[in-house]
Amino acid sequence: MNKKWYPCELHCHTLHSDGDFTVEELISTAKERSLCGICLTDHNTMSGHRETEGEKELKILKGIEWTTYFGHMLVLDTKSYVDWRDATPDNIDSKISAVREQGGLVGIAHPFQIGTPICTGGHWDFKVQKWENVNYMEIFAEGEPYLNDANYKARKKWHSLLSEGYRITPTMGRDWHRSRNNLYPSACTYLLIDGDITAEKMKDAIKYGKTTVSNGALLTFETARGETSGDTVEGGEITLKISIDLSHHKEMEAERQITPEKILLCSSKGEMEFPVGESISFTAREKEWYSLELWGSFDDKENTLLCLSAPFYTK
Numbered sequence: 001m002n003k004k005w006y007p008c009e010l011h012c013h014t015l016h017s018d019g020d021f022t023v024e025e026l027i028s029t030a031k032e033r034s035l036c037g038i039c040l041t042d043h044n045t046m047s048g049h050r051e052t053e054g055e056k057e058l059k060i061l062k063g064i065e066w067t068t069y070f071g072h073m074l075v076l077d078t079k080s081y082v083d084w085r086d087a088t089p090d091n092i093d094s095k096i097s098a099v100r101e102q103g104g105l106v107g108i109a110h111p112f113q114i115g116t117p118i119c120t121g122g123h124w125d126f127k128v129q130k131w132e133n134v135n136y137m138e139i140f141a142e143g144e145p146y147l148n149d150a151n152y153k154a155r156k157k158w159h160s161l162l163s164e165g166y167r168i169t170p171t172m173g174r175d176w177h178r179s180r181n182n183l184y185p186s187a188c189t190y191l192l193i194d195g196d197i198t199a200e201k202m203k204d205a206i207k208y209g210k211t212t213v214s215n216g217a218l219l220t221f222e223t224a225r226g227e228t229s230g231d232t233v234e235g236g237e238i239t240l241k242i243s244i245d246l247s248h249h250k251e252m253e254a255e256r257q258i259t260p261e262k263i264l265l266c267s268s269k270g271e272m273e274f275p276v277g278e279s280i281s282f283t284a285r286e287k288e289w290y291s292l293e294l295w296g297s298f299d300d301k302e303n304t305l306l307c308l309s310a311p312f313y314t315k
Ligand SMILES: [Zn+2]
Pocket: 065, 072, 109, 110, 122, 175
């Protein structure tokens, strides 16, 4: 058992929809960014999938972005095609169920992207009733939390769903269309994977909540028993060993200074603040979710959200 956090980009476009990349260019740019895996999610088409077949080094999970007037939904790795064209606010639960029946994962893309008239359909307006069928949601969709209120709205919506008992995995989606105009190259979703990364293991990490959403920094934690994000642990006194890793950020953009300043422990009852250190201890309630966040400065932007973890849960 040798678990490792792998930097990945879970939302990518190519010339097969409205991206500027060929599939080959997307792959080579992802490697230049030191990413280990990507999800290929062109708008309403899977025509790019076959062009990934020869790639061995970068792991590629194949998907599609359902792009409708009512929201954008990411669909990963279905056994067979599920028709998106008749998805409406009234039937979205049955469409989501159909994806799940085909073995696919369902993610909400950029739920609070500005909608009409700037980007019609980009805002999530579907009326989901069965949130238990939604696997993940993009919490960082713009790369710059302090500049974009949409990320904070997504975080708030996600917290409220967790508090209702839904286990939804948080992700970061660069919505990568072209190599330029990506101000923060080190932002990514880290996936916790046992051994070498594969597309199948990427899928499981998203499915089972083994993610950390990063705006450059990576904060990870574990209990004395080695439990972490996605796990269900005993309540009571808990000490989490904390680790903060800025190496991917420094490799990508050393000129931009990240300074961690505090750790927030979020749950249905609000936030508890801890200083940045090697561990935090607290009394965990039963049947609760806990997500860790790292806050600090990013260049001259103070008090910004640098990183948030997928939750662990208590029995
Ligand atoms: Zn989209």
